[in-house]
Amino acid sequence: xxxxxxxxGETTDVVLVTFTDPENLExxxxxxxxxxxxxxxxxxxxxxxFGLGRGSVARVYGVKMMRRxxxxxRESGLAGLRKPTEDTxxxxxxxxxxxxxxxxxxxxxxxxxxxxxxxxxxxxxRAAKQ
Numbered sequence: 160x161x162x163x164x165x166x167x168g169e170t171t172d173v174v175l176v177t178f179t180d181p182e183n184l185e186x187x188x189x190x191x192x193x194x195x196x197x198x199x200x201x202x203x204x205x206x207x208x209f210g211l212g213r214g215s216v217a218r219v220y221g222v223k224m225m226r227r228x229x230x231x232x233r234e235s236g237l238a239g240l241r242k243p244t245e246d247t248x249x250x251x252x253x254x255x256x257x258x259x260x261x262x263x264x265x266x267x268x269x270x271x272x273x274x275x276x277x278x279x280x281x282x283x284x285r286a287a288k289q
Contacts, residue, residue, distance in 0.1 A: 163277055167284050178203045179245060206249065211267060213248040218270045220247075247271075253280060257287040 167173075173195040177184070181199045200206065231239040253275050255264035264283035266275040 163281060166281060168288075170288070171284055174198055176200055176205055178206060178249060183244065203249070209252055209254060209265070209267075211250050211252050213246070214250050214270050216248065221270070223272055255280070255283040255287050263287040 175195065175197045176199075177197065178200050180201050184197060184199060203211075228240065250270070251268045251274075253264075253266040253268075254262060257263040263286065264280075266279075268274060
């Protein structure tokens with residue numbers, strides 16, 4: 160991902176926002192490829208401000224997610240499966256805010272696996288800079 164971020168230039172700020180409590184942040188596995196700040200919003204004020212709602216149990220725990228749980232179980236057994244400690248129905252999104260502070264791109268996810276492509280996000284950032 161960092162090679163794609165380099166395409167955006169130094170005037171682009173990327174921030175990941177999560178609703179976890181700050182003390183839980185270190186347990187998140189974002190990998191070594193996260194070269195931007197991670198902010199916590201335990202009250203989910205930013206989620207409400209961007210209109211991010213909650214998903215249905217059927218959508219969040221659908222067939223794709225159940226397949227993933229089976230994969231994890233096969234790879235690691237019960238040790239790989241942890242009980243959720245947070246709201247698993249909270250939906251996420253991806254947003255690009257222009258230099259003037261206005262929202263220029265928004266993607267409101269409908270489930271945990273619903274994300275825009277990196278190309279789509281890069282294109283949105285480029286368009287915002289023009």
